[in-house]
Amino acid sequence: MIGLLYLISLGNYLLFHTLVELFSVYVAYVIFLIVWKSRECLENRYLILVGIAFFFIGSVDLLHALTFSGMGVFRVPGINLTIQLWVLARYLEGISFLVAPLFLIRNRESGSKEAENMYGESLEDSVFAWKVFLVYAVITISCLFSVFFFNNFPAAYIEGSGLTPFKILSEYMVSFILLCSLLLLYITRDGFETKVFRLLAASIILTIFGELSFALYTHVDELPNLIGHYFKLLSFYLIYEAVVDVGFEEPCSLLFRELKHREEDFRQKAIFLGDEYSHICRMIGVNRSLEPNNKSFGDDENQEGSHSFLQHFPGIGFQLDEVFSPVSMQGPVEKMTGYRKEDLLSEKVSLMELIVPEDQHLIIENQQKLKSNPKFVAENEFRIRKKNGELIWVREITRSIQGSSEGSGKFQGLVYDITERKVAEEALEKIDRIRIKEIHHRIKNNLQVISSLLSLQAEKFEDREVIEAFRESQNRVASIAMIHEELHGGENLDSLDFADYLQKLTADLFDSYRVGKEGVSLKLDLENVYLGMDTAIPLGIIVNELVSNSLKHAFSDKNEGEISINLHSNDASHSLVELSCSEPEFLENDDFHYTLTVADNGRGIPEKMDFRNTDSLGLQLITILVEQIGGCIELNRDYGTEFVINFGNSEKL
Numbered sequence: 329m330i331g332l333l334y335l336i337s338l339g340n341y342l343l344f345h346t347l348v349e350l351f352s353v354y355v356a357y358v359i360f361l362i363v364w365k366s367r368e369c370l371e372n373r374y375l376i377l378v379g380i381a382f383f384f385i386g387s388v389d390l391l392h393a394l395t396f397s398g399m400g401v402f403r404v405p406g407i408n409l410t411i412q413l414w415v416l417a418r419y420l421e422g423i424s425f426l427v428a429p430l431f432l433i434r435n436r437e438s439g440s441k442e443a444e445n446m447y448g449e450s451l452e453d454s455v456f457a458w459k460v461f462l463v464y465a466v467i468t469i470s471c472l473f474s475v476f477f478f479n480n481f482p483a484a485y486i487e488g489s490g491l492t493p494f495k496i497l498s499e500y501m502v503s504f505i506l507l508c509s510l511l512l513l514y515i516t517r518d519g520f521e522t523k524v525f526r527l528l529a530a531s532i533i534l535t536i537f538g539e540l541s542f543a544l545y546t547h548v549d550e551l552p553n554l555i556g557h558y559f560k561l562l563s564f565y566l567i568y569e570a571v572v573d574v575g576f577e578e579p580c581s582l583l584f585r586e587l588k589h590r591e592e593d594f595r596q597k598a599i600f601l602g603d604e605y606s607h608i609c610r611m612i613g614v615n616r617s618l619e620p621n622n623k624s625f626g627d628d629e630n631q632e633g634s635h636s637f638l639q640h641f642p643g644i645g646f647q648l649d650e651v652f653s654p655v656s657m658q659g660p661v662e663k664m665t666g667y668r669k670e671d672l673l674s675e676k677v678s679l680m681e682l683i684v685p686e687d688q689h690l691i692i693e694n695q696q697k698l699k700s701n702p703k704f705v706a707e708n709e710f711r712i713r714k715k716n717g718e719l720i721w722v723r724e725i726t727r728s729i730q731g732s733s734e735g736s737g738k739f740q741g742l743v744y745d746i747t748e749r750k751v752a753e754e755a756l757e758k759i760d761r762i763r764i765k766e767i768h769h770r771i772k773n774n775l776q777v778i779s780s781l782l783s784l785q786a787e788k789f790e791d792r793e794v795i796e797a798f799r800e801s802q803n804r805v806a807s808i809a810m811i812h813e814e815l816h817g818g819e820n821l822d823s824l825d826f827a828d829y830l831q832k833l834t835a836d837l838f839d840s841y842r843v844g845k846e847g848v849s850l851k852l853d854l855e856n857v858y859l860g861m862d863t864a865i866p867l868g869i870i871v872n873e874l875v876s877n878s879l880k881h882a883f884s885d886k887n888e889g890e891i892s893i894n895l896h897s898n899d900a901s902h903s904l905v906e907l908s909c910s911e912p913e914f915l916e917n918d919d920f921h922y923t924l925t926v927a928d929n930g931r932g933i934p935e936k937m938d939f940r941n942t943d944s945l946g947l948q949l950i951t952i953l954v955e956q957i958g959g960c961i962e963l964n965r966d967y968g969t970e971f972v973i974n975f976g977n978s979e980k981l
Contacts, residue, residue: 345393345396345557346393346396348557348558348560348561349389349390349392349393350390350393351561352386352389352560352561352564353386353387353389353390353393354386355386355564355565355567355568356382356383356385356386356389356564357382357383357386358568359378359379359382359564359567359568359571360379360380360382360383360386362379362571363375363376363378363379363380363571364379364380364383364457367454367457372432372519372520373428373431373432373456374428374429374431374432374516374519374520375570375571376456376457376460377424377427377428377431377460378424378425378428378567378571379571380457380460380461380464381420381421381424381428381460381464382424382567383461383464384420384464384465384467384468385417385420385421385424387468388413388416388417388420388468388472389413389414389417391413391472392410392413392414392417395409395410395413396410406485406487407485408483408484408485408486408487409475410485411484411485411491411495412475412481412482412483412484413475414484415484415494415495415498416471416472416475416481418498418499418502418539419498419502420464420467420468421502421535422501422502422503422505422506422509422535422539423505425505425506425509425510425513425532425535426505426506426508426509426512428509429509429512429513429515429516430512431456432516432519482494484498496543499539499540499542499543500539500540500543502539503536503539503540503543506532506535506536506539507536509532510529510532510533510536513525513528513529513532514529523570524570527566527567527569527570528566528567528570530563530566531562531563531564531566531567531570532563534559534560534562534563534566535559535560535563537559538555538556538557538558538559538560538563539556541555541556541559542556643659643660643664643742643743643744643745644657644658644659644660644661644664644742644743644744645657645658645659645740645741645742646658646740646741646742646743647729647739647740648726648738648739648740648741649738649739650738652679652695652739653675654672654673654675654679655673656673657669657672657673664714664720664722664745665682665712665714665715666714666715666716666718667682667715682712682713682714683710683711683712684710684711684712684713684719686711687710687711690708690710691708691710691724694706694707694708694726698726698727698728698739702728702730703728704727704728705725705726705727706724706725706726706727706741707723707724707725707726708723708724708726709721709722709723709724709746710722710724720745720747721745721746721747721749721750722743722744722745722746723743723744723746724741724742724743725741725742725743726739726740726741727739727740727741764815765815768812768813768815769812771809771812772809772812772813775805775806775808775809775812776806776809778805779802779805779806779809782798782801782802782805783798783802785798786798786799786802799840800876800946803836803837803840803872803876804869804872804873806836807833807868807869807871807872808865808868808869810829810832810833810836810868811824811829811861811864811865811868814828814829814832815861823858823859823860823861823864824858824859824861824864825856825857825858826854826857826858826859826864826867826895827854827855827856827857827895829864829868830852830854830871830893830895831852831854833868833871833872833875834850834852834871834875834893837872837875837876837879838850838879841876841879841880846887847886847887847888847889848879848883848887848888848889848890848891849889849890849891850890850891850892850893851890851891851892851893852892852893853892853893853894853895853896854893854894854895855895855896855897857895857896857897857922857977859977860977862957863957863975863976863977866953866954866956866957867924867953867957867973867975869949869953870924870949870950870953870954870973871893871924871926873946873947873949873950874926874950874971875891875893875926876946877946877947878891878926878928878930878969879891881930881931882928882929882930882931882932882968882969883928883930883931884931885931886930889928889929889930890928890929891926891927891928892925892926892927892928893924893925893926893927894923894924894925894927895922895923895924895925896922896923897921897922897923898920898921898922898923898974920959920960920974920975920976921975921976921977922974922975922976922977923972923973923974924972924973924975925970925971925972925973926970926971926973927964927967927968927969927970927971928968928969929967929968930968930969931968932965932968932969933963933965933969935965939951939963950971954973954975957975957976958975958976959973959974959975959976960973960974960975961973961974
């Protein structure tokens with residue numbers, strides 16, 4: 329900035345303008361690249377549209393800079409072409425800020441529909457980004473043809489007369505458009521983090537000031553023109569801050585803001601349904617502590633209250649006899665089931681026939697408990713098929729009627745529709761799955777970036793030991809990244825198939841270290857074991873270290889050999905001897921559910937070396953990580969090298 333002021337003091341206005349324009353173009357392209365790379369996971373369509381728009385705004389600004397007379401690219405007399413491109417870029421910028429909130433509003437409204445509709449939004453946002461890119465490409469190319477070839481773009485500067493009314497009016501028009509976009513941004517402010525909203529608003533305000541400055545000058549060397557360029561530069565930088573620094577240093581808060589709003593909405597519905605459920609329990613005399621309650625559904629003093637409640641409650645109150653046939657029913661029977669009350673009371677249509685076959689066993693089991701235990705309260709959630717074929721979820725609460733007379737009902741209860749609650753619960757579950765998957769995906773991406781940085785950094789060194797240290801660190805990071813990749817792509821978000829993971833990990837390690845060791849083979853005997861993250865990550869690093877050490881050191885004097893990995897679960901009958909844990913603190917431990925063995929038939933570790941007390945970083949890391957997962961490790965030197973690790977999986981959910 330000081331350098332730019334120095335250029336102005338020297339009168340180098342053209343160079344100053346050029347540098348400002350080129351720097352603005354650079355910022356615009358950075359904004360576009362970041363948004364484009366994250367288009368599949370960036371839920372905020374305002375930022376998607378603005379980010380893509382800045383690619384075309386920056387491109388037109390680049391042409392604008394290249395038309396400066398001192399650049400020598402476009403040999404066109406005068407500055408009319410330069411100012412025309414400037415006006416075009418400003419219209420693109422203003423209209424983009426105006427249109428972007430409209431897509432945010434539309435996206436938010438579509439998100440309030442059925443919860444299931446939002447889980448294809450990642451793909452939809454990617455398609456949306458391509459559509460926006462193509463639309464901008466068509467519009468920008470058409471306008472450029474108008475400027476360069478058709479010559480029907482209005483003149484912005486006339487030699488001898490100065491700026492045209494079109495140019496001056498355009499600056500005011502763009503300012504008005506930006507002011508409207510600021511109002512729309514304020515209306516949709518809930519779609520942004522507070523800091524992002526403030527940065528975007530400040531950027532638009534600075535752009536408005538800049539446009540007003542450009543409307544006041546009569547010559548390019550005048551102060552308003554210089555001030556306008558400063559405003560433009562600052563506004564681009566604020567967009568950069570909003571999209572890059574805030575949007576991607578704090579990805580979870582930005583990417584999942586809409587999910588948080590929907591989740592909160594579903595939770596409010598769940599609270600309401602919970603209150604409704606408590607009211608239902610009170611109406612049929614169910615005390616959650618299961619204390620005796622002699623008031624029945626048919627008692628006179630309860631009859632008036634229950635009748636009033638059922639008039640407004642969208643559920644069915646019922647009484648059943650000793651064989652669970654309906655004696656009486658109240659409420660919107662036909663609306664809820666599609667059948668008339670008379671058909672159900674006469675058993676022309678059996679109640680059991682309404683329940684889907686897969687859920688009927690729940691009812692039968694609870695009926696047996698109701699018969700055997702008068703104090704038992706049966707609560708079921710099951711699906712029924714209405715007369716028109718529609719499936720709905722219902723919740724039933726049934727209890728015995730104590731002291732009931734002959735011919736009256738033996739059981740009483742309420743059944744009501746919980747389909748909306750089920751949809752909300754499924755939506756919450758899917759939201760949690762999406763969030764967790766995105767977190768795994770982002771962690772994996774970040775770890776891959778770290779791995780790439782280590783690889784690039786290693787290329788700057790020639791020392792073999794330093795390069796090897798970088799490669800080892802890179803493989804450790806890659807082993808963790810692979811776990812997050814497996815969790816992101818799998819159905820189970822809390823644990824992963826460790827056997828499948830080991831196959832991929834060892835394949836990558838062999839590709840990395842096998843040069844000159846083509847005769848070394850890998851033998852895997854792996855049982856399907858699912859481990860939680862807190863166990864899988866340390867164990868993955870342990871396997872990475874052991875296999876790497878075998879590939880690097882075990883076969884240095886020969887080109888043939890075998891590395892074997894065995895993973896199996898332990899039966900309760902396994903003895904402590906079989907588990908190979910000789911350390912005193914593990915002799916009483918019966919939580920070692922799994923055994924992992926990594927062995928090779930190479931030259932082996934020297935007898936004098938204590939692997940628990942060595943200068944080797946890899947062996948130190950192995951010891952620390954085994955202790956971290958609460959396991960034990962033993963070394964067998966009889967036939968090469970064999971490490972036996974016994975561990976549990978208490979972190980698995």
